[in-house]
Amino acid sequence: MEWQKRAFSMSYQGTSLQVDAGLLVLGVDILILLLAIYVAFAPKSTLPKEEIAHKVYGARKVYFFFISAVLILALFTTLPFTPYPQFKKIKPALVVRVIGRQWAWSMNGLNTITVPADKLIEFQVTSSDVNHGFGIYNPQGELVAQTQAMPGFVNKLKYTFHKPGEYKVLCLELCGVAHYMMAANIEVIQSK
Ligand SMILES: [Cu+2]
Known part of the structure; x- marks a missing residue:
């Protein structure tokens, strides 16, 4: 299919980085679908509301640090690809x-x-x-x-x-x- 052939690419001094846009979209779709299935079929919790809230806040903290780590890593791995000479x-x-x-x-x-x-x-x-x-x-x-x-x-x-x-x-x-x-x-x- 045409949309699967579309690819984002960056190149710098001969090295190139390619991400297939179609595969990326498909991957995100599958993740959302799995999450929806889990939410729909997960056993209902019998815990009191406060305890659930406490758990969710804990998960949010972990999620925050995970996302931050991914973004910082992405920043430093992609910086050498910056095409502007003033950064070199x-x-x-x-x-x-x-x-x-x-x-x-x-x-x-x-x-x-x-x-x-x-x-x-x-x-x-x-x-x-x-x-x-x-x-x-x-x-x-x-x-x-x-x-x-x-x-x-x-x-x-x-x-x-x-x-x-x-x-x-x-x-x-x-x-x-x-x-x-x-x-x-x-x-x-x-x-x-
Ligand atoms: Cu003038």
């Missing part, structure tokens, strides 16, 4: 200081820069006047990374360009009459 201790191959102003970009003092592909680049983005939006577009015109350029703050944007080509920087914040002119270029070349 990788040193950037190149640091680019970006200053936005009305109405131009300066990247290490230039309007056009050349960066290597497949290397982590750190953009340290700020503004010398008003808020701007530092947006990087790939050669197909798709936005691939962005951060705010704010006066008095330096926002770090870490990005790895995987495909060489002519990338464009455009302003994402309407910052004045010549906002549309705020463009710059990033030339991504194959690294050796």
Whole structure:
């Protein structure tokens, strides 16, 4: 059946984790069914209400610690799969200081820069006047990374360009009459 073929998958650096959605749903359904059968056919207790309540509260405590343990375990086993470079201790191959102003970009003092592909680049983005939006577009015109350029703050944007080509920087914040002119270029070349 089609729904059984649907699978959630995560992959990170060659390792992959696959959970079949159909099997997962089926498993949960069977558990609910077994629970319903147990509730319907379990012998009625002759214990006084207070004693039953005491037992239920005890079970709830065990259940709470069990769920907590499962969630904490799940958190630490899945954290290495997080795709964001800022959570990894990788040193950037190149640091680019970006200053936005009305109405131009300066990247290490230039309007056009050349960066290597497949290397982590750190953009340290700020503004010398008003808020701007530092947006990087790939050669197909798709936005691939962005951060705010704010006066008095330096926002770090870490990005790895995987495909060489002519990338464009455009302003994402309407910052004045010549906002549309705020463009710059990033030339991504194959690294050796
Ligand atoms: Cu702007």
